[in-house]
Amino acid sequence: MKTAFVRSKKRVSLRMLLGSVVLLATLCLPSCFSLREPEAPTAASDYLAPTQIDILLANFTTSVQTLNTVNYERNFSGPQYRFVPDPGSAGTAASLFTNWSVSEERDYFSSLRRRSPTTSQNQLTLTTRPYQFFTTDSAEVSALYQLRIVQSDTAFKSTMLEGNIRLLVRRRNNEWKIAGWRDQRTSNALSWTDLKKHFIRN
The missing domain is CATH 1.20.5 (Single alpha-helices involved in coiled-coils or other helix-helix interfaces)
Incomplete structure (x- = not known):
C-alpha cells in the first residue's frame, strides 16, 4: 500500500x-525569435484613379516624392512605354536606354529608394504648359521640372536635378497612363537621365 x-x-x-x-x-x-513589425501597405492610400491628366500628374509627383515604388510603377502604360534620355546626359551610356521600359523604371526607382533614408522625402516641382491633345485619348504634357533628392549614395553628389519633361499620355479604360517620356537638360545641373543612369547601375 x-x-x-x-x-x-x-x-x-x-x-x-x-x-x-x-x-x-x-x-x-x-x-x-526576432519578431518583425508589420510591413506598411505597399500602395499608399493617396493614389487616385487617374481619370484626368491632372490626377495622373499628381499621382506621379506624389510617388516620386514619397518613393512609393508600387504607385510609381502604376503611372506607366506597360509594354509600349519607352524613355528617351537627354543625349548629353546619356553620353557613352546611350545604349543603356535603348530598350528602357517600365521594368527599368521600377528597377532604377527601387535602387534609389534603397539608398534613401526612410524618413526623407524628395521634392518635385512641375511647371506645366497647356497640354497638346492629339486625340481625345492621347496627349503630350510638357513641363519644366526641379527635383530635389535626398539619398545616401555618395557617388551621386547632386541634390537638385533640372530639365524639361515631355510625357506622352494615353487613356485606356478611362484611366490616363504615361506611354512615353522624353528628358531634356535645360541648365548645367544634372537631369533626370543622370539619376536613372546612375541608379540602374548601382
Whole structure:
C-alpha cells in the first residue's frame, strides 16, 4: 500500500516537472525569435484613379516624392512605354536606354529608394504648359521640372536635378497612363537621365 502511494507521488512529481519544463520552454520562445513589425501597405492610400491628366500628374509627383515604388510603377502604360534620355546626359551610356521600359523604371526607382533614408522625402516641382491633345485619348504634357533628392549614395553628389519633361499620355479604360517620356537638360545641373543612369547601375 505504501509502495503504491510512493509510486503515485512520483508520477505526480514527474507530471509537475514535465509541466514546468513545457511552461518554461513556452516562455522562452519569444526570445528565441526576432519578431518583425508589420510591413506598411505597399500602395499608399493617396493614389487616385487617374481619370484626368491632372490626377495622373499628381499621382506621379506624389510617388516620386514619397518613393512609393508600387504607385510609381502604376503611372506607366506597360509594354509600349519607352524613355528617351537627354543625349548629353546619356553620353557613352546611350545604349543603356535603348530598350528602357517600365521594368527599368521600377528597377532604377527601387535602387534609389534603397539608398534613401526612410524618413526623407524628395521634392518635385512641375511647371506645366497647356497640354497638346492629339486625340481625345492621347496627349503630350510638357513641363519644366526641379527635383530635389535626398539619398545616401555618395557617388551621386547632386541634390537638385533640372530639365524639361515631355510625357506622352494615353487613356485606356478611362484611366490616363504615361506611354512615353522624353528628358531634356535645360541648365548645367544634372537631369533626370543622370539619376536613372546612375541608379540602374548601382
